[in-house]
Amino acid sequence: MSVEGEEGVEKQGAVGWILIIVGLLLSLFPVYWIVSTSLKTRDVWSAYPPILIPPTLAIQNYVTLFTGTAWLGTMTGVSGTPIVTGSIIDSAICGVGGTAVSILIGLFAAFGISRYRLGGSFMPIFLLSARMAPPIVAVIPLIVLYSLIHLMDTHLGLILAYACFTSPYSTWMIMSFIEEVPRELEESAQVDGMSAFESHFKVTLPLCIGGLAATGLFVFILNWSEFLLALSLSHGHILTVPVQVKNFVAFSGNLYGPQAALGVIAVIPLIVFALAIQKYLVRGLTFGAVKK
Amino acid sequence: MILFLILLFPFLLEIFLSFSGWEPGKGDWWLAQFNYGQSFAAVFRDVRLWLAVGRTFLIAGVAVLGELILGLLGAMVFSRRFTGKKIITSIFLIPMFFMSVVVGQNFYMMFQPGGAINYVVGAMTGTQIEIPWLAQAGTGLAALIITDIWQWAPFMFLILSSGVLALPQNPISAAKVLGASEWQIFRRIQLPMLKNIMIIAVVIRFMEALKLFDTVYIMTGGGPGAATETLSMYAYIISVSMGRLGYSSAVALVILILILLILTPAVRPILRRQ
Numbered sequence: 359m360s361v362e363g364e365e366g367v368e369k370q371g372a373v374g375w376i377l378i379i380v381g382l383l384l385s386l387f388p389v390y391w392i393v394s395t396s397l398k399t400r401d402v403w404s405a406y407p408p409i410l411i412p413p414t415l416a417i418q419n420y421v422t423l424f425t426g427t428a429w430l431g432t433m434t435g436v437s438g439t440p441i442v443t444g445s446i447i448d449s450a451i452c453g454v455g456g457t458a459v460s461i462l463i464g465l466f467a468a469f470g471i472s473r474y475r476l477g478g479s480f481m482p483i484f485l486l487s488a489r490m491a492p493p494i495v496a497v498i499p500l501i502v503l504y505s506l507i508h509l510m511d512t513h514l515g516l517i518l519a520y521a522c523f524t525s526p527y528s529t530w531m532i533m534s535f536i537e538e539v540p541r542e543l544e545e546s547a548q549v550d551g552m553s554a555f556e557s558h559f560k561v562t563l564p565l566c567i568g569g570l571a572a573t574g575l576f577v578f579i580l581n582w583s584e585f586l587l588a589l590s591l592s593h594g595h596i597l598t599v600p601v602q603v604k605n606f607v608a609f610s611g612n613l614y615g616p617q618a619a620l621g622v623i624a625v626i627p628l629i630v631f632a633l634a635i636q637k638y639l640v641r642g643l644t645f646g647a648v649k650k
Numbered sequence: 651m652i653l654f655l656i657l658l659f660p661f662l663l664e665i666f667l668s669f670s671g672w673e674p675g676k677g678d679w680w681l682a683q684f685n686y687g688q689s690f691a692a693v694f695r696d697v698r699l700w701l702a703v704g705r706t707f708l709i710a711g712v713a714v715l716g717e718l719i720l721g722l723l724g725a726m727v728f729s730r731r732f733t734g735k736k737i738i739t740s741i742f743l744i745p746m747f748f749m750s751v752v753v754g755q756n757f758y759m760m761f762q763p764g765g766a767i768n769y770v771v772g773a774m775t776g777t778q779i780e781i782p783w784l785a786q787a788g789t790g791l792a793a794l795i796i797t798d799i800w801q802w803a804p805f806m807f808l809i810l811s812s813g814v815l816a817l818p819q820n821p822i823s824a825a826k827v828l829g830a831s832e833w834q835i836f837r838r839i840q841l842p843m844l845k846n847i848m849i850i851a852v853v854i855r856f857m858e859a860l861k862l863f864d865t866v867y868i869m870t871g872g873g874p875g876a877a878t879e880t881l882s883m884y885a886y887i888i889s890v891s892m893g894r895l896g897y898s899s900a901v902a903l904v905i906l907i908l909i910l911l912i913l914t915p916a917v918r919p920i921l922r923r924q
Contacts, residue, residue, distance in 0.1 A: 374727045378738060381724065385745055388800060391766055392756045408769045483914065490913045492861040494885040495902040501889070583749035585864045586882070590890055600751040604868060614759055621752040632747040633740055640812050643805065643854070 396420070396618035419615040423623070442620060445602035451513055452588075452598060453581040456520030460577050461570065463521060464528030469558055471529070472536045473544075485526045493523060497590045504591060511595045519591060520581045528577050531638075535569030536562060572638035575631045582628060599624045692897065693904050698876055702884040703908070709791060709880065710859035713798040714852055720799065721806025721851070722844075725814045726836065728807075746804040754868030757797045758784070761869070787877035790870050794878060797865050802858075806851055813847035814840070853916050860909065881905060 396419055398412040423442040471481055500519060501510070509515030543565075544557040552560065563570075585600040592601065603620055632639070693699065728739065745753075760766040761783035772779040783793045817840060825835050863882035866872070872879040872887065879887070885905065889898035 371730070374730060374732070377723065377727050378732075381727075381742060382738065384800070385742055385804075387766075387770075388753075388756055388760065389744060389748075391760060392752070395759065408764070408766050483917075486917055487910055487914065490857055490909055490917070491906050492863070492882045492885070492909070494863065494882045494889070495906045498885070498889045498898050498902045579747070583751070585749075585751050585867075586886070589867075590886070600749055600864075603749075603751045603755060617755060618759075621749075621755055625748050625752055628747045628749065629744060632743070636740065636743070639743075640809055643809070 392618050392621055395614055396622050398615050416615060419619040420623070422616055423620055442602060442623075445597040445599050448513070448596050449582060449598040452516045452520060452596070453578055455513065455517035456524065456581045457574055457578045459517060459521035460524040460528045461532075461574055463525045464532045464573065465570075467525065467529040468532035468536050472533050473541070473558070485529060488526045493586050496523075497587060501590060510591060511593045513596060516588060516591055516596060516598075519587050520584060523587065524577045524580050527580065528573050531573040531576065532566070532570065535566040535573075539565050569638065572635040575635045576638070579628055579631055693900050696901070698879070699881070699884060699901060701876070702879045702881045703905075705791070705878070706860055706862065706880040709795055709798070709862060710856055713795045713802070713859055714856045716795070716799040717803045717806045717855060718848065718852060720803040721810045724803070724807040725810035728811050729814045742807060743804045745801050746808075748801065750801070750864030751868055753797060753801050754865035757793065757800075757865070758869045761793045784870050785874055787873060790873045790878040794862075794866060794869065797869065798859065798862065802855060805855060809847065809851040810844065813844050817843050857913060
């Protein structure tokens with residue numbers, strides 16, 4: 359029987375360290391860039407040669423996002439930056455709502471597939487194919503459909519769309535968690551008098567709570583960053599954060615500072631959540647094909 | 651009984667999603683019936699579409715290759731012990747968690763003629779470089795590929811390192827005792843054992859890369875003319891910007907069938923997870 363590799367059997371050599379440092383520099387430079395740009399004053403944004411360290415910290419870039427005050431007085435025709443709180447709220451509503459529905463669907467589907475072989479052998483391919491198609495392909499008929507049933511540009515419409523697109527992910531992830539719980543537990547509960555339904559929800563489910571939470575965060579990350587659906591299915595009544603960032607580009611042209619600030623704000627929750635579920639990321643990203 | 655219904659519901663919902671994918675062709679209800687045949691013929695004659703398809707495969711292919719190499723490199727380096735490993739691992743994963751739009755916006759700024767990338771490259775080589783990355787077709791594609799690699803190499807790294815850690819140590823120790831060099835161990839022993847996981851990672855990443863839209867939209871909008879259009883970008887342009895929903899439905903259907911045909915056989919390794 360082979361012995362599994364132990365993490366950290368050997369100490370890192372010099373070559374390794376050089377690679378690590380180079381890697382860190384490459385990974386972090388763009389991150390540093392966006393943070394530093396978000397703190398630059400107007401005259402420094404597009405300076406050439408680019409200034410790496412802003413001489414003064416322009417916190418007002420962050421402030422104007424929420425107050426929209428026109429601190430760019432010298433630029434005619436620009437009344438200030440768009441106020442961003444609305445888009446954050448919209449993103450939160452659609453993100454949380456979409457995640458909740460997606461998890462609900464995924465939960466039932468996962469139980470059905472792993473415990474009852476719902477859908478037979480066709481199901482896995484079916485789910486996977488839902489992930490293969492570029493979203494634009496499904497968006498086109500959705501635009502038509504939504505216009506007809508008046509779901510265009512509504513929170514509900516976006517929530518449903520998000521749920522549809524992320525249910526394959528949540529189904530597969532929850533499936534992999536359910537399958538870690540041996541069937542015997544449910545069976546012995548049923549012998550003791552529980553119905554099948556009860557045995558699922560009172561025995562297996564509590565054991566999967568950690569996995570469910572991780573799935574929830576994972577799906578939320580997907581929904582929060584989602585751009586194409588929001589772009590196509592909303593016309594201004596709803597504005598999610600990604601669309602807002604894009605609007606910044608067109609609206610402000612070259613207002614790099616506040617734009618970068620919005621980017622930083624948008625990304626912080628993602629990084630926090632993602633680091634929290636780091637353990638489960640591999641599972642979610644590879645559809646449970648690889649379990650760490 | 652209720653249980654069965656409840657369990658069936660999500661299944662039906664999934665069908666709804668795919669069914670709405672089959673709905674194309676009803677773009678302009680009254681016209682579609684008559685134009686449908688023509689739409690399809692037009693799709694096959696549409697050079698711009700097929701260029702976009704080829705371009706998308708090119709970008710995806712090169713990007714995934716780059717990510718594979720970097721990910722493999724990272725995974726091998728991280729198979730050793732060193733101080734601060736956990737934190738550095740988390741730091742390396744950060745690019746993956748940036749929203750695509752934000753990455754696009756960031757790199758858009760960095761790839762400007764007077765931007766950070768030209769500056770840094772120029773500083774390193776001692777000359778002043780002013781490549782207009784996003785204004786030319788070739789460099790535009792390169793910029794998109796570089797951006798994708800930055801964003802997703804951590805993905806490959808994450809998956810491959812869990813694979814590397816799961817490799818059985820016996821063959822490796824045996825080889826060391828017999829005097830094999832690092833490189834030989836890597837090439838002859840570890841690489842073949844990693845094959846399965848590499849395939850899974852590459853297929854998944856490639857699948858996602860074909861859908862590339864967000865960064866393209868923000869950084870080049872399709873490039874000078876249509877030079878950096880990916881197929882999602884093209885489909886978006888015809889459907890939402892031009893509003894030719896009837897035609898775009900036909901395009902969408904063709905794209906869908908094409909991708910399903912190509913990817914379904916490739917996806918088998920993932921399904922083999924039992």
